Amino acid sequence: MKAFVMKEIGRVGFMDKPVPRPGPLDAVVRTTTALICTSDSHTVKGGIGPRENLTLGHEAVGVVHETGAEVKGFRPGDRVLVGAITPDWGDLASQNGYPSQSGGPLGGFKFANIKDGVFAEYFHVNEADANLAKIPDEVPDEMAVYCADMLSTGFMGAEHGDIPIGGTVAVLAQGPVGLMATAGARLRGAGRIIGIESVPSRQKLARLYGADEIVDFTTEDVVERVLDLTDGQGVDTAIEALGADATFQTAIKITKPGGTVSNTGYYGEGEFVRIPRVAWGVGMADKTIRTGLCPGGRLRMERLLRVLAAKRLDPTPMTTHTFPFDEMERAFEVSDKKLEDVVKVLIRF
Amino acid sequence: MKAFVMKEIGRVGFMDKPVPRPGPLDAVVRTTTALICTSDSHTVKGGIGPRENLTLGHEAVGVVHETGAEVKGFRPGDRVLVGAITPDWGDLASQNGYPSQSGGPLGGFKFANIKDGVFAEYFHVNEADANLAKIPDEVPDEMAVYCADMLSTGFMGAEHGDIPIGGTVAVLAQGPVGLMATAGARLRGAGRIIGIESVPSRQKLARLYGADEIVDFTTEDVVERVLDLTDGQGVDTAIEALGADATFQTAIKITKPGGTVSNTGYYGEGEFVRIPRVAWGVGMADKTIRTGLCPGGRLRMERLLRVLAAKRLDPTPMTTHTFPFDEMERAFEVSDKKLEDVVKVLIRF
């Protein structure tokens, strides 16, 4: 089968690979639709170390092709979604409530990391009964595929933020995860959502997904403006959706005492991420810092699909580009180099 | 001043009372708009025991008339909302996180219970800085007044239900509190909301506020239907919004193991409310039962007002009737006897 791989650090391309076979608890899925993620670019640049001929991609939907002998809930032909994170559900970290950390820190992140990813005609899914979800008829593939990572990660940002109904929220950066954090804050009942973003097309999407106010960090002092919008108190919840030391610091500064900084960003650089000491209340202001990795699993995916089926949210306006799998090289370039105001690139198989 | 009172059990009417005066921490508010609640009917029927010439009503907005010497955040002329529940914030129960229980069980419930209520030209508010909230210009009185009890109680039903994004929820009865519990479930991101209701006009409002499915208990088996709508699992959260033993039992039955029954109803009759033993998993199915009393206080009211200001919700379609204060007797009758498909009766002063 055809697979789009990272040949080595800095180099991508197609290659032929055998169709994978499932172990007793596993499934193999024929890919129908996928999305490219900025993490794919991080990986290719060496963010998780060197890899050789590793199939890229972790956001996909498809049709079950083959199942292992012990799989009970799925059969060939089922239209399915798989989360970007596919935990080992019996692991100690899963028993502790953190399946994304099963098998070690970030250990639930298997696709395009410790095994081949989903940018191929077929891909392998561990613990199929626990990690696949059937897609309801009323949810098309190009919508469902957003659940794998974008909805799950963005919503996690809102969920970890412990937003009260009517609470105030700032979302720092309105890339696709930030946009879904914005949508997530709205889904949790936030009363005022402040989107921090400078790119006009993303500002527009932020408003669509629930931002009541937009702050452009290139023309305004974010801290001053957010305090102003919150009667000088700061927000209940600040969601970091970029993964930069400066943004993280801003998040601490604009969060009220007793509030939460919820992180979704991946920090790729530097030895430290820095907490501004005084704004953090010298370690005594009851400002909590939460982090996490995209929740996976069948239950999570079923719930996200239900949000789409009930028409609470439509993620497809984020699809700025669509390519057939054959044009993956161009598709990857558009996403990687952030060409043409790209938000998300969708691939059809 | 003119006040609409419960003269004794079973008898209401107008009477003249002096305008109240504030203690050092208190305020007196000139009433502009109020709502009649079914609790007012319970009270008149003797639900909380005998009362003599007690002013009725606990849902109102108005304009600050006079403040005590120690009040810092409000001054005469401020347009304000006061929660139906006005806690003593220093009480042990408040320190424990349950201000509605300050001063004893249900002790935060003062209006038309242990002191005169709001169906008068002026009313008194204890701890004004902690219990009043300024109403934003963009929120009209007839909208803001719904925050006092309907939004606060209904949303509490959803909040106590610990609804996950994409979770399944049933709301049992779609009176005004049930409708706001439905809206609350939607605000928390529920993926499927099932409204249980038989009255067509209330079914219609339920759909408006977020119900995805309506189950009519007069024509369908509720338990069977809800299990059917949830792949046989039951809902994550069942919100009881009626206050009847039978409905409570149904709520237990339709909740999945690990789910929550969240109560908003007032149980006015019988020695017991009964848990069906087997459906409750013989006490071992991890089905949690939460209860509570309308949260009050400035922070709560500010957050609810923010939901309205952000146009996340419009409660005014629940106003089926409007009367001037002069016609309070007729207004009360409409609400009390549930005439003309009444949902809520609004009073203008």
Next chain:
Amino acid sequence: MKAFVMKEIGRVGFMDKPVPRPGPLDAVVRTTTALICTSDSHTVKGGIGPRENLTLGHEAVGVVHETGAEVKGFRPGDRVLVGAITPDWGDLASQNGYPSQSGGPLGGFKFANIKDGVFAEYFHVNEADANLAKIPDEVPDEMAVYCADMLSTGFMGAEHGDIPIGGTVAVLAQGPVGLMATAGARLRGAGRIIGIESVPSRQKLARLYGADEIVDFTTEDVVERVLDLTDGQGVDTAIEALGADATFQTAIKITKPGGTVSNTGYYGEGEFVRIPRVAWGVGMADKTIRTGLCPGGRLRMERLLRVLAAKRLDPTPMTTHTFPFDEMERAFEVSDKKLEDVVKVLIRF
């Protein structure tokens, strides 16, 4: 191998059965020590319906005899503990945080329910990597075996009770689960623990495990006395450890507004368990009712073993009787008929 079984409702005895074989994820354990539980008596009386030649018992430790091909963390010869509840860790209920409910209500309860139990020379364990735990050298078998159910269930009562440091707790009935709930309340830092019990030998054990006060329901009014001991407020947490309608009602009555009734009892009789309406604050006093089933799994067992290894608690004073497996019939009779002030009967293999 020899197994002690329920032949039919009301009749127990020995029989010969083949040694079980593990599936790919499973293990077979050679039993060394077991405990008899009152649930075994419930089962024999028909509490979970008819069973034929079902091996009884769910509390045991032993030595790994054989492992399936996919088991990674255990090998023959390992001294191991297995929880009474052995969840399916990939199940939707497990993903939802309620592994004891995996596979349906109370579905994690497999031993002596949906498969043979542990009163046999060998027993089978599903998902061995996730459900077994190695026993540290410093913890002897006769101590470790208490983790399987007694510590796990009793501590759950305390944990679900959400006890604050210095909080007040009542534990209703001081059987072995109640005693471990008492110990659990102490382990969570309760400031005053009130044990409700009439049997002198159990009162004495209750004091040993942390009860500061004992209330004898045969000679005192429990509600009056507990209110007296808590300045009229009621306890933060009442733990029901009997499983009787009357005790449950008392638990509601002695819990303060904002407090929690935490249930560990199994309710075996009647159509309903009844909530006293007025003491429950007519459904509005913020009194929460939690229930649950003994948590299982490797992580739980490792944590419980750590409590024993650190000498925070010694459960062995509860062992009032010890028998060899050969004398199982007499042993069962002592436990079943509550002879000779029995608390727990330990079986050596």
Next chain:
Amino acid sequence: MKAFVMKEIGRVGFMDKPVPRPGPLDAVVRTTTALICTSDSHTVKGGIGPRENLTLGHEAVGVVHETGAEVKGFRPGDRVLVGAITPDWGDLASQNGYPSQSGGPLGGFKFANIKDGVFAEYFHVNEADANLAKIPDEVPDEMAVYCADMLSTGFMGAEHGDIPIGGTVAVLAQGPVGLMATAGARLRGAGRIIGIESVPSRQKLARLYGADEIVDFTTEDVVERVLDLTDGQGVDTAIEALGADATFQTAIKITKPGGTVSNTGYYGEGEFVRIPRVAWGVGMADKTIRTGLCPGGRLRMERLLRVLAAKRLDPTPMTTHTFPFDEMERAFEVSDKKLEDVVKVLIRF
């Protein structure tokens, strides 16, 4: 009356001040016993900015001298404890669950910060009904005084750490707050407590209060040793009880994915407190960072006193020095310069 004050940055001494008078909700307490805190030294060094003739001290017990007209629960002659933090209970932050932040970040910290402290013959207490607690007869002053800050802050460290029964905990530094965090971890049921400390007398106290293992950072690699003691996984909870960038970094490193770093330390230096990026799982390892300020209030104090009354803990072994108030200058020097293996200095009035 005589008061021990900070005359200006770097200079302390006695001076005469008038006995304070209570406002309507307040009380004035005659001091009987107090403790010196390292925060007093921070303050004198300018840690909270310049102050002129500010009475120092925030840990004290005494006897009620005078009460305001509205005070209901206390009268002259009552033996009372007051928390170091005395919140405004009606404030928005208190309503939000964070009373220590009432009136602004760290705003509950009034003594020796925004008003005179307790190192005087009399001191003033705001909102007396909500901030005082009566001391039970069985708890002597020299024991009760530890509740004001040491128990409340140290236990908060354990409580914020969300320690499961049987969980693993490390407490970084065994000064008086660290020792009480150690005791708090034991009170929450931790299964293995690792105390990080190099001073032999403090190591000894750490063992007394519940440390199962001691790690001496001057002779061992803390990260390596803690991982070793936890099967390579790291602890469930790391409690920072020093307030240093290096210790904070260690806390992040030794905490497992899904674990919590709970801060009690005051960070007095530097622009930043730094998170080690990779050990933090690049922002995705579900490691939560909690902070807080000593909880105050009557309920908290009553609960802490109950722990002492029940003899769960004896804090008096931490009293290494006792002085009469007349010798306050020498007492302060011993505490400030950490002379003679000092842990806590107690002052008798």
